[in-house]
Amino acid sequence: MSGAQQYKTLKGMQDILPPDTFLWQSVEQTARSIFSVFGFQEIRLPVLESTGVFSRSIGEQTDIVEKEMYTFTDKGGRSVSLRPEGTASVVRSYVENNLHNLPSPQKFYYSGPMFRYERPQSGRFRQFYQIGVEAFADPHPRMDAEVILMLERFLSGIGLQGISFQINSIGCEQCRPGYRDALLSFFSGKADQLCPDCLRRYDRNPLRILDCKSAKCIAARSGAPRITDHLCDDCRQHFGKLQELLNMLHVAFTVNPEMVRGLDYYTRTTFEVTSQGLGSQNAVAAGGRYNRLVREFGGPDTPAIGFAVGMERVIGLLKQSAAQEWPAPAVFIAARGEPAGTEALSLAGRLRDRGLWVEVGDAENSLKSQLRRADRISARHVFIIGDEELKSGQLRWKNLHDASQGVIMMTEIEEFISGIC
RNA sequence: GUGGGUGUAGCUCAGCCGGUUAGAGCACCAGGUUGUGGCCCUGGUGGCCGGGGGUUCGAAUCCCCUCACUCACCCCA
Structure with a gap:
């Protein structure tokens, strides 16, 4: 740094x-x-x-x-x-x-x-x-x-x-102005029973006194007029109908x-x-x-x-x-050495065209190191490409979940993939 | 705007009655012989101990200031 x-x-x-x-x-x-x-x-x-x-x-x-x-x-x-x-x-x-x-x-x-x-x-x-x-x-x-x-x-x-x-x-x-007046007159004689914040609220927004958390104010407001008792006919009907509908739903x-x-x-x-x-x-x-x-x-x-x-x-x-889950790639391609590294890149491209999340290992690193990386990022399948595979036109696959593995032809990779992903 | 708490590695923390190059676990990277992960072992990267000042021969450690983060009040999603 x-x-x-x-x-x-x-x-x-x-x-x-x-x-x-x-x-x-x-x-x-x-x-x-x-x-x-x-x-x-x-x-x-x-x-x-x-x-x-x-x-x-x-x-x-x-x-x-x-x-x-x-x-x-x-x-x-x-x-x-x-x-x-x-x-x-x-x-x-x-x-x-x-x-x-x-x-x-x-x-x-x-x-x-x-x-x-x-x-x-x-x-x-x-x-x-x-x-x-x-x-x-x-x-x-x-x-x-x-x-x-x-x-x-x-x-x-x-x-x-x-x-x-x-x-x-x-x-x-x-109807709200009438209720506000009722509230003001209810609290007007109780100024000494309210917290300092609520004294402010009395002037600015008396309705807020109703949800003050202080014990004093909770006591002071017992018996205070309720808005629901002061609604005009239309508002009361609206509110009643809403409750009815919510119950029905x-x-x-x-x-x-x-x-x-x-x-x-x-x-x-x-x-x-x-x-x-x-x-x-x-x-x-x-x-x-x-x-x-x-x-x-x-x-x-x-x-x-x-x-x-x-x-x-x-x-x-x-x-x-719930614990946070990292999404995991479907396929990790491990390659050994230069010709294989290039092949890995090309294979990765083909699989990505099919919508698969594919990661490619560093072909300069050991296979062990690449597999370790594949495991760390929780890849489901690994494909291994090396000199042998390039010669034979095959590649080795391994399922990291159950450790099963096998060999398939490079040309059959797309079908193979659709079977496992 | 008003209170309280906390600041040491990416994360969780130890060290803190002052004393040689500041630690652990986890994480990350690499290696443990020819091409096979997890477990284990080894090594590596990474911190001017939040910042500044003071006391002292010597400060992560003591004192002051400051900043940041955090929780709560207020307010609100």
């Missing part, structure tokens, strides 16, 4: 390396195939947007917008930000491209990195990956149920265990009237999937309905619902339950 500068990833950013990348690929593949059969189509969006895309949707007052965004001025003097979440960009794109002209409902999924300038901890990074979906133009709770069902299918499809679904309704512009869930979401744009249904064994950041996926956002972005009045899955959290759970 010279005295040269050693670069490292920035705080909260990480390299994703093999064999983890294989796990990521399989999770992404499952997502694609499940979302596809539900009729969701992929969209790919920029990572950088006008800052307003996020501040106006997520909420000016939220922590995400106030202190967690990677915001800077570009060379044209515009304020731009790395996306801290996906929904705002999808809505921007929906409006910009007039996607409401596609047959309704319009259903999309996306995946990619998000950025938030936070203090990293277990399950929390500054660059993190989400797979998310958004469904537009269907106000009915059937769409809520379908989206939640799809999330459940996906999570069980990748083999996640021990997760639980919580759902809630946070009402709409008709056999999606296990619990209603949690204290569940609060951090983003301002939600209306009615919100939901969250949590897991034990994730540490403090235990949300695996979360989402909800946002019926006003498209309108606020200048589009037609269009209801919508979506969710996002935290990839690192899902991957973290999967790694706990």
Whole structure:
């Protein structure tokens, strides 16, 4: 190692390396195939947007917008930000491209990195990956149920265990202000019973007091009004119908009237999937309905619902339950000396054309050394080419799993391969 | 932004009441006679002991500062 500068990833950013990348690929593949059969189509969006895309949707007052965004001025003097979440960009794109002209409902999924300038901890990074979906133009709770069902299918499809679904309704512009007032008046005489954080929340976002973890606040909020008791008729019916549908679809869930979401744009249904064994950041996926956002972005009045899955959290759970496997090559070709080394390369090419993963040994090394390498990378079969084989037009094969071996003609190699692979 | 914990080889760690060239296991590479892996044996690559300063004849070891990582609060996927 010279005295040269050693670069490292920035705080909260990480390299994703093999064999983890294989796990990521399989999770992404499952997502694609499940979302596809539900009729969701992929969209790919920029990572950088006008800052307003996020501040106006997520909420000016939220922590995400106030202190967690990677915001800077570009060379044209515009304020731009790395996306801290996906929904705002999808809505921007929906409006910009007039996607409401596609047959309704319009259903999309996306995946990619998000950025938030936070203090990293277990399950929390500054660059993190989400797979998310958004469904537009269907106000009915059937769409809520379908989206939640799809999330459940996906999570069980990748083999996640021990997760639980919580759902809630946070009402709409008709009923939420009334509930907020009820909550404020309930806590107004109890300021001394709240933790310092919740005193702040009282002014900024009183609903958050409901999910504070401090023992004081848990005690102070007993008997607090519940959002589910303050829903207007339409919201109550919507929420009731959703529960009915989820039961019919056999999606296990619990209603949690204290569940609060951090983003301002939600209306009615919100939901969250949590897991034990994730540490403090235990949300695996979360989402909800946002019926006003498209309108606020200048589009037609269009209801919508979506969710996002935290990839690192899902991957973290999967790694706990199963050891990482390295994929292994089908064939390793060991050659001895120069003419054989060339022959090995040519044979490898033919086998790769048939879609096989083939590794070639270093013909300058001993056979023993090459076999050791083949074993280390768990190759299933070894072909051995040397002077003898070149003379006779044959080659020797060996199965490293059961140690069987034999000889075949070089010209019959393709048939032989199709018999064993 | 606020607290706690930890920094010695790629990984897991020992050494740390100061004392000659800083260790182990695993991993990686090679070899153990002519062309056969796993086990075993041998050898090799790899660390200015996170960085800087101080105390001392002498610091991985003691003191101070700093940085990084990590967990938690906050917030959230």
